[in-house]
Amino acid sequence: MTPTTAPLIDAHHHLWDLDQRPQPWLDDPALATIRRTFTPDGLRTTATRPIAGRRLHSTVAVQCVPDVPETEDLLALAEREPLIGAVVGWADLTSPAIGDLLDRLLAGPGGTYLRSLRHLVQGETDPEWLQRPDVERGLAAVRDRGLCYDVLVRSHQLDQAVRLAERFPDLPQVLDHAGKPPIADGDLADWERQVRLLAAHPHVVCKVSGLITEADHEKWTVDDIRAVWDVLLSVFGPGRLMFGSDWPVANLAGGWNRWAATVDALLDGCSGTEIHAVLAGTATAFYRLPSVPEEAEVTADSATHTI
Template structure:
């Protein structure tokens, strides 16, 4: 694939990984890690572990994303970002159904690491109601997220895309970021109705997508870039490079491939883009969407990009 084209700042180039996780099992359990297939994830993953991967891959800044619906996790992530030369932003969690959402967000932003809070996410994929995003109490919470100047990350399944589209249409002041392309059925090879529903979501100007998580929706042990391409091409065409950003989904991605190959695969899937367009996918879109600003470009001057 060769070296990735990189976005540039006054003090150097940068590549942003807009989606990864960290967890410490000595602090709390990750109750979603169940069954033998997920056994490789049942250990602690630290910022130091991630830094070794990003340094080797030429990634200069990252966005840390929540994993559990526990209020204490977000302040912990903000503290980690505050002390990190790598993590430029945090997508945290708060209870969107609470009448105190606005006050909670204000309190998080006021923490010592609060300036790193760029967005909020909830495990909508686990909600049994396919229209959960349209509930009045959730809408109130999403309105508070927008008022706080934050984005909203969507982790959903294909059947929840219509509700996500309605929510995004009804709240044009909020930027909705779609994680993992809504987890399309890559393993089965089916495109519809996922592709049509994805295009409807992406047609709204306040939506952004992540080129992330596709190979973990495939057969972990037998997938090829060709298997991913129909889904990636749909994603790339629907959003375009100015509204698409790379995310590794580390360490979940390691169920299928190591970090470096995850980045290389994204590079292969975007090879038809111009250098400027790929620079947007691998940096510029994340910086603009999450308003990373100096937090990202500062790190660019401290890490070499290859």
């Protein structure tokens, strides 16, 4: 593969410093191998495998815990860390003071890097959490400040995402981890049906991320992931898909470079324009990242990708 100057954007990864801020979710014994600190320098040294000849250029750092101080930490880090181009933060959508809080975050250190909010809906037991009146009021505050929303649901909660898309057509939304399809179970029918309904809403895009941890961590193959990729490519099209690593969570099932090699294989046969969309263009537009240099776009469009 001939190297290219076109960028590769990792639109979904995490960072945490356990000496600075606890991550209680890491207490799960199954997560022991990632129960340590992960920094931008760690990502730089880890993400060495190019995709379609592209090497990591910039990233979107995503919150982990429902904690405003963590979001403030990420924003301050983005201000001094050139690798990070945007932050997906957290704020309490149910709070009557959500608007004031968002204004404070946007005006604070690194506030210009805040581009989207996320809540761990996957952990909510209310089957209509995203449709609660207080949540919808919070989402309206997000929309009114020009921010986007990252939708984190499990496959059985995708109906909430569909209703969110219906009720907020003017709030840009991205489906994190493709709605967590049950790859390990092998039955994708219900997931596919809901994803097709969601993709019918043009203001919703999708992250090709987090898929290997939904598969068998030890035995997954490219073909396991391809079954999901083929659906996503069909219903969203490359112009509404973006690459994300979900590092360091991806380390549970092979790591950044193995996932990059898998995406490289999935892109086989795509045109340069399609590759550019998945690896940079969609994320750049959605998260309002710095525009790609013109010469990089020309390089990306110059040929069909082959392995």
